[in-house]
Amino acid sequence: MSRIRTLVFPCGAEAASEIAQALGRSVHVELYGASSRDDHGRHQFKRYAMVPNIADAEFDRCFAEQLELWGIELIFATHDTVLEYLAPRAAQWNVRLVNGDPRSTRITRRKSETYSLFEGEPWMPRWYRDLSAVERWPVLLKPDRGQGGQGVTLAHNRAEAKAALARLDEPVICEYLPGEELTVDCFTDWRRRLVHVGPRTRERVVGGITMRSHPHPCRDDIQHIAQCINDRLLLRGPWFFQLKADTVGTWKLLEVSCRLSTGSVLQRAAGVNLSLMAVQDHLLRDLQVLADPRLVLVERRIVSIAEFAYSFDTAYLDFDDTLICNGAANPQAMRFVYRLVEMGKRLVLVTRHAGDVFETLKAMRISESLFDEIVHLRNGEPKSSCIRKPAIFVDNHFPERLEVSRHCGIPVFDVDAIELLFP
Known part of the structure; x- marks a missing residue:
């Protein structure tokens, strides 16, 4: 059986670490890593290359040459901006990008487009196109193309909001949601069937990465939101969305992403290897999910790797x-x-x-x-x-x-x- 030559890019991201662990020993995969900066990705991927940043004029040429050199068939993009950039180019390079529909990657990269697509749904938060439309304080201001909670500001009045707007690039103004927060890891197969919906808590977050998480029951309201997103976007492979409860405990959508989440290790620990499912889906295989309900907690920590310049026998x-x-x-x-x-x-x-x-x-x-x-x-x-x-x-x-x-x-x-x- 030939292995699927699979590239992870950028391979120094936290999501790349999860993919490396999920696929590193798979008999179905020959794993490669590429990065635009020298980081710990080169320790996780035996087959590794440096490529220019996507903003570099030479990126397309260098990346295409690397794909051809390695004979890559499948790409996991581990950053939303990279995923959006690669999406319209993957076909011309004769590779498949996991969850790489150009329209879906563009919409999910921008909260304003995501909110516009689902406007009117009861699970959408109120959002305002300018401060004059704000009807209730406090409000949350965040970058349209941000991630990991970066640049998010809580404004209690108009003065604080104006100060925050001056600091933010392409800001979005939303209602403040004070309740519990969830990430929901999902998988859509090649038939567009939503085969997995796995909510999990975000109890301790460091730098936007969930370090402590419990499985959360997938009740009908969460399943309904997942199905609505799946119906309106062309998805194939692992993706996720984030929810937060409002003042009365109703779940409201924060954002959607077309990539594998860094915290999806919880799903893998319970027996649902979303990365490997993407490879099996690439082979047009029908998928079944066998999640173990006895998995109760995942804790994460920083892992250190040492390197020394010495060759030994x-x-x-x-x-x-x-x-x-x-x-x-x-x-x-x-x-x-x-x-x-x-x-x-x-x-x-x-x-x-x-x-x-x-x-x-x-x-x-x-x-x-x-x-x-x-x-x-x-x-x-x-x-x-x-x-x-x-x-x-x-x-x-x-x-x-x-x-x-x-x-x-x-x-x-x-x-x-x-x-x-x-x-």
């Missing part, structure tokens, strides 16, 4: 309190070991273990076949005596690391550092 690894801790295998260390195996590195276990190291490996359910060599030091000889460069050394004990560093001059790491290495 062999990793020397301590045993006690490194690969095993508190009478069991250390999961983080074992993940690191298997990552080294995947990279084709030679693995050497170097230990002063007091007992039979092979019996302990067996008791810890660690296969001795993981290691190319096992060195059991018994007479107090230094660990540096068995190390051959180029190599790295991992050991929880500082005196051991210091000795190896001084005598071998190779990178040495404590156990806490391995989570930063080779993600």
